[in-house]
Amino acid sequence: MKLFWEAIKGLGITARHLIVNLWKFSLYYVGLSRDKGVVTVEYPEERRETFPRVRLRHRLLRREDGRLRCVACFMCATACPAECIYIEAEEDPDHPLEKRPRQFLIDLGKCAYCGFCVEACPEDAIRMDVHIPELAEYERDNLIYDIEKLTKK
Amino acid sequence: MPGGKRIKIIIDGREVETEAGTLLIKAAEDAGIYIPRFCYHEGLRPDGNCRMCLVEIEGLRKPVPSCMTPVKEGMIVRTNTPALQEHRKKVLEFILTSHPMDCPICDQAGECVLQDYYFDYDLEDRRYLEDRERKPKRVYWGKNLIYDAERCILCRRCVRFLDNVTGTRELGVFERGIHSYIGLFDGKKIENDYSGNLVDICPVGAITDLDFRFKMRVWFLDRTPSICPFCARGCNIEIHTNTDRLRNRFSSQRVFRIKPRKNQDVNGWWICDEGRYSYKFIDEGRILHPMSNGRKITWEAAGKKLREIIGNEIRVYLSAWMSNEELIYWKRLADLLQWKVSLVKRPDGDEDKLLRVKDKNPNTTGAKILGIKEERGNEEVSVVFHFPEFAPEQRIKIGIFTNEFPDMEGWELILPAAVFAEKEGHWTNFQGKIQKFQKALEPLGEAMDEGRIGEFFAGAFGIELPWDRQEMEREFLKEYKKWSGS
Structure with a gap:
């Protein structure tokens, strides 16, 4: 019997929130109040704003001639506290910059988004993107980004 | 050194006992006082061309190169006065006028003495505004050697190694002044069995190893003292390995290179190329199960x-x-x-x-x-x-x-x-x-x-x-x- 009353009490709280917020939002909607009340963001049609200083997924940049800016110096991999960057370097036979990455992997599952790799880069080859928070994947291995994924527009 | 007479000298206020005829730089090193050097190497004849190891000796007006000066009874030596530090700074500044500063893509970065000395003595910006001298890069010297003349500081260690140690004399210094570079004599290639040592003795990244080139940065390597198994000499080696990071998910290479370890009773400072490049069997084609x-x-x-x-x-x-x-x-x-x-x-x-x-x-x-x-x-x-x-x-x-x-x-x-x-x-x-x-x-x-x-x-x-x-x-x-x- 006591349980029944507790359930009624809980539903009462829910109903109160609904009614109060409905009232607040109606006033806001007709322009009588600036308080919007608690309203669910209707993702994906509607998004919350990200803060301007947030830096998310990584990008590898290219030079004017289309070559990757990266010279595979491993500075980002050295600076990375999460040890999530894997680089395999190779000889670039035609270019005066002798070194280029054959493989450049970032495991975003391990990444702490600290931005040290961007700080460490001597060639301004790696940067972090803003306003793209959708990084979820169904498999952990899909979170390992390779050059193709990292340079995609 | 002949004689074997023990004498006493004073280095930086410390009394050091050493054998008569020892070079000053060696006597100091044995006593635990490190004098910076580019061209001097214990296993090679001294040349005295880099001027980095100058020290002050009481009674002499000018500093003298410690790698060319044998010790004398009662010598009073100072190795680290402000004047000498200023001098080393000048030497480094002079070398760095024509150095490409491409440390990010240089394999030697991390074990480069030029880098170390820059942080120890110089730390100044470049004042030389002219263009750098352009010299040949990526010159293949045969076997596993690749030479970059721009990075070269012309210490001539490689030239002396091929003269003093192997006696094959493939290399020489060509041209004059700022244009000089190390080059192969006509029709020669470095194909002796000790060529890999040139990479070790090069104080900068001018000579790098094709086998190790761009594989790994040196600061990621763990070093384990070991013995070379490829002949009964048992040269002392260091195995450089890396098994960390994301690497082991994508690559099975664990051993990256073999370096010699100094042991004067067995191998001196060198190892042969067979011992240096035969490490691949450690990672490849192994039997993993009964x-x-x-x-x-x-x-x-x-x-x-x-x-x-x-x-x-x-x-x-x-x-x-x-x-x-x-x-x-x-x-x-x-x-x-x-x-x-x-x-x-x-x-x-x-x-x-x-x-x-x-x-x-x-x-x-x-x-x-x-x-x-x-x-x-x-x-x-x-x-x-x-x-x-x-x-x-x-x-x-x-x-x-x-x-x-x-x-x-x-x-x-x-x-x-x-x-x-x-x-x-x-x-x-x-x-x-x-x-x-x-x-x-x-x-x-x-x-x-x-x-x-x-x-x-x-x-x-x-x-x-x-x-x-x-x-x-x-x-x-x-x-x-x-x-x-x-």
């Missing part, structure tokens, strides 16, 4: 197979690649079970006057001390270590191998053994020196070191003989004393 007639089996099944052969006559072919401890353990095991013992080893190869000796096995002397002889037998079962090609044509062949080989189907049982970099032990070199090699890596797959495999054999044959490396080491030392005493 095998029976070419099929993978478990260790339990392998034990069962071993029990099947109890009662047959057995001969064990121990190898000259096993450590002292393993040899004595296996000999003891064989005595207990009344097996016969003999030795297999790699056939003799080239030798030269510098380091390489004819015997291409690290521990032939150790086997000799224990009285294990190279002989063949006709027993029904043969247990062969490391060298499948030595297996006699018996009914049952049991092998303990590290690397895969063509006809593995013909073997009743193959057990995976650890290579030298994956275990700890001692080898006795051809001079009779016992040298320790240390464990740099964990054994690959299900491989075990030969001592553990011996324990596994003992268990299968129903006897108690625990593998205790330290105890076996003491036992071997007893045998060694008997051998060297007689």
Whole structure:
């Protein structure tokens, strides 16, 4: 019997929130109040704003001639506290910059988004993107980004 | 140095006792005072061209190069006065006017003395506004060497190495002044057996190794002291490994390079190219599981197979690649079970006057001390270590191998053994020196070191003989004393 009353009490709280917020939002909607009340963001049609200083997924940049800016110096991999960057370097036979990455992997599952790799880069080859928070994947291995994924527009 | 007379000098206010005729830079280094240098190398004749090692000697008006000055009784030397620091700064600034500063893509970065000295003495911005001198880059010098003239600081260590040590004289300095570079004499290529040492002695990244080029940055490498197994000299080496990071998910390479370690009684400062570049077998083509007639089996099944052969006559072919401890353990095991013992080893190869000796096995002397002889037998079962090609044509062949080989189907049982970099032990070199090699890596797959495999054999044959490396080491030392005493 006591349980029944507790359930009624809980539903009462829910109903109160609904009614109060409905009232607040109606006033806001007709322009009588600036308080919007608690309203669910209707993702994906509607998004919350990200803060301007947030830096998310990584990008590898290219030079004017289309070559990757990266010279595979491993500075980002050295600076990375999460040890999530894997680089395999190779000889670039035609270019005066002798070194280029054959493989450049970032495991975003391990990444702490600290931005040290961007700080460490001597060639301004790696940067972090803003306003793209959708990084979820169904498999952990899909979170390992390779050059193709990292340079995609 | 001749004479051997002990004299006393004072370096930086400390009294240092040294031998008459020693070079000042060496006397200071032995006393723990490091004088910066580019061109001086202990193993080469001094040249005195870099001017980095200048010191002040009381009574002389100008600083003198310590690498060209023999010590004299009662010398008072100062190595680190403000004037000398200012001088070193100038030397570095002069070198850096034409240095490309491409440290991010230079393999030497991290172990480059120019980098180190810059942080120790200079730390100034560049004042030279002209364009850098353009010189040849990526010059292939033959074998595994690649030369970058822009990075070169013209210390001439490489030129002197090929003159003083190998005597092959392929390199010289060409052109004058700022245009000078190191080059090959007409029609020559560096193809001697010690070319890899040029990479080690180059103080900057002018000479780099094609084998190591761009594979790994040096600060990611773990260094383990070890002994080179490729000939009976037993050169002291360092194994540089990396097993960290995301790497082991994507690449199976664990050993990246072999570097020499100084030991004046054995190899000096150098190692030969065979020892330097033959490390690939540690990671490639390894046997990872026990095998029976070419099929993978478990260790339990392998034990069962071993029990099947109890009662047959057995001969064990121990190898000259096993450590002292393993040899004595296996000999003891064989005595207990009344097996016969003999030795297999790699056939003799080239030798030269510098380091390489004819015997291409690290521990032939150790086997000799224990009285294990190279002989063949006709027993029904043969247990062969490391060298499948030595297996006699018996009914049952049991092998303990590290690397895969063509006809593995013909073997009743193959057990995976650890290579030298994956275990700890001692080898006795051809001079009779016992040298320790240390464990740099964990054994690959299900491989075990030969001592553990011996324990596994003992268990299968129903006897108690625990593998205790330290105890076996003491036992071997007893045998060694008997051998060297007689």
